[in-house]
Amino acid sequence: MQTTNKILLGHGSGGRMMHNLITELFARHFNDPVLDQQTDAALLSFPFGNLAFTTDAFVVQPLFFTGGDIGKLSVCGTVNDLVASGATPLWISAAFIIEEGLEVSVLEDIVKSMASSARQAGVRIVCGDTKVVGKGQCDRLFITTSGIGQVQSQHLRIATGELITAGDHIIISGTLGDHGMAVLAARNELGFASKLLTDCAPLNLMVQPLLDENLDIRFMRDPTRGGLATVLCEIAENKDFGIIINEEQLPVSEAVRGMCELYGFDPLYIANEGKMLIISSPKDSSRIIEILKKSPEGRQATLIGEVSNDHTAKVLLKTQIGGTRMITMLAGEQLPRIC
Amino acid sequence: MQTTNKILLGHGSGGRMMHNLITELFARHFNDPVLDQQTDAALLSFPFGNLAFTTDAFVVQPLFFTGGDIGKLSVCGTVNDLVASGATPLWISAAFIIEEGLEVSVLEDIVKSMASSARQAGVRIVCGDTKVVGKGQCDRLFITTSGIGQVQSQHLRIATGELITAGDHIIISGTLGDHGMAVLAARNELGFASKLLTDCAPLNLMVQPLLDENLDIRFMRDPTRGGLATVLCEIAENKDFGIIINEEQLPVSEAVRGMCELYGFDPLYIANEGKMLIISSPKDSSRIIEILKKSPEGRQATLIGEVSNDHTAKVLLKTQIGGTRMITMLAGEQLPRIC
Secondary structure, three states: OOOOOEOOHHHHOOOHHHHHHHHHHHHHHHOOHHHHOOOOOEEEEEOOEEEEEEEEEEOOOOOEEOOEEHHHHHHHHHHHHHHHOOEEEEEEEEEEEEEOOOEHHHHHHHHHHHHHHHHHHOOEEEEEEEEEEOOOOEOOEEEEEEEEEEEOHHHOOOOOOOOOOOOOEEEEOOOOOHHHHHHHHHOHHHOOOOOOOOOOOOOHHHHHHHHHOOOOEEEEEOOOOOHHHHHHHHHHOOOOOEEEEEHHHOOOOHHHHHHHHHHOOOHHHOOOOOOOEEEEOHHHHHHHHHHHOOOHHHOOOEEEEEEEOOOOOOEEEEOOOOOEEEEOOOOOOOOOOOO | OOOOOEOOHHHHOOOHHHHHHHHHHHHHHHOOHHHHOOOOOEEEEEOOEEEEEEEEEEOOOOOEEOOEEHHHHHHHHHHHHHHHOOEEEEEEEEEEEEEOOOEHHHHHHHHHHHHHHHHHHOOEEEEEEEEEEOOOOEOOEEEEEEEEEEEOHHHOOOOOOOOOOOOOEEEEOOOOOHHHHHHHHHOHHHOOOOOOOOOOOOOHHHHHHHHHOOOOEEEEEOOOOOHHHHHHHHHHOOOOOEEEEEHHHOOOOHHHHHHHHHHOOOHHHOOOOOOOEEEEOHHHHHHHHHHHOOOHHHOOOEEEEEEEOOOOOOEEEEOOOOOEEEEOOOOOOOOOOOO
8 A cells, every 4th residue: 555645536536546555455464264255245155055245335426327226235245145156035125325315216226126127036135224324424325235145065166266277268248338428427417318328237047057057167257347348357357267358249239339439438447347357167157158148147158268378367359350468457446436 | 205305414314313214214215024134234045045134325524533434334344234244244235425535545544444444354356336426416425334144044033133022132342432433533623632432343253152052142233323322222112022221331441431521422322333233141250251352342242231110111221329210312403413
């Protein structure tokens, strides 16, 4: 923490600065091997079994956007963190920090949305807390959800990344950048309405059949803040393998592509809230994609690249015109308060 | 939610308004029997055992006060919610919402304090999240902690209140109002320094021997927001018993008593963060107090009243001059952002 003495927006970005903050401050002081694994959910050896435990604060602005809201996001985000850990999500907690003056009807719409998402995912919201702060002391509403899931022993190593090996296939369950662009479009400052839809959805029903069939999944992660690029960089960092992805195979909707070009964003770095990155053995990738495509959330699932012995610890993009470009973590914040 | 269409400070008070918000909005939409129990931590029948799961958002202002800070508070608060549920606290998650511009040194002091409290309590902080919002979009720092604990089958009914019966004894583990008055004193607007110390402390080491000895505990609760009065009112509400407490037995420090008189507060309604209310069978109350007194946090443990067949569903205070006064829940907010 020598480079700055103030918290900047970039510290919440999901990129390099947040990575450093977590490693050099939180992980150092909390000093726990489970926390050091930096998986999305803590894998905990309960006396008689294994549970996954995760938490996320949601501060998205605005509270409502096309296809979703902070409530739906808070449930799906926590469900998906558990799913990425190979867990079956079971229970969720919800803590609300509310600005004095928030309309009760707004809060009620959001609570209903959370309840609906929880029903859709088959998880139960089982505990909560409410705090209210004065006018101007927070921005309308923040929600923190935590989640507990159950992990079968054979899936305990999916979240850590330790199973990844050269030759593995890299699969994404659908189009990139939908959530980030939907939230950006919903912000008043852009001054135009948009049909850009968030992809926000619970992914446990899509992923569970992969676990049930015991397919050879080496790693999963939902690429939220920082986008797919940041997750791939985290995976390859300090490893004896590299990652190659093919630009022409990356699924991006026309609407997202157009908006990214307009505003100078790269969809690889834009947040998703209903997509799963799956790394699998080459033998099982076709079957995995076949199963994903059966779910509404996975209809555009596709192979996008592979793990390689070349370019150790690096992520390379093969461009459509035949070149290669190195993918790095963002240094700071691209889109604050996207989730 | 017909009485108001805006969230007011009172909705975060721990009193009647928050009670209504929880019952009529959150509980109604989330619609889960575990949530409906309104215990501090969710009691969950894990496939092979019982775990407790709880969450709390902390928005205390200022971040530092005599004897504690928001970090210590966030760990102790969650530990104590688990303890009150008859659980042995195991794991904690921590989610941070940080205002752009917060000094890293301030955050580091708070993180250290969390780590220290976790070590003291013997719990592990195993997952977390960080969000940063823009200047003016939150008030420096909010922390939400969630916790998981293990509950022995014989202690599963302590949190629900269903074991309470007329004749039971009511014990408080120490002086009332210390936390609330310490935070109030630390607020600049009061304009004077204070030696008022928060009681903020993890209570698991104090309570565990009671569980190990299988003493006949009928109920436990840590009286935080809304103070002891609010907890007692919640216990008696809609029940076929009443509660009588004796004013002259209520432990209140001279400093807290003086400050309460100065500002017109009643220590019965002031938040505590290191006290446990214990209701037990009459036969075990002496032994419970004896054990509590062996811990630094329980040295002033004392019997303060009993559960009675008179005054159904009511809480009565026998005053020092021999009268009786009915204790009711606060209607709104007395001290916002006390935890």
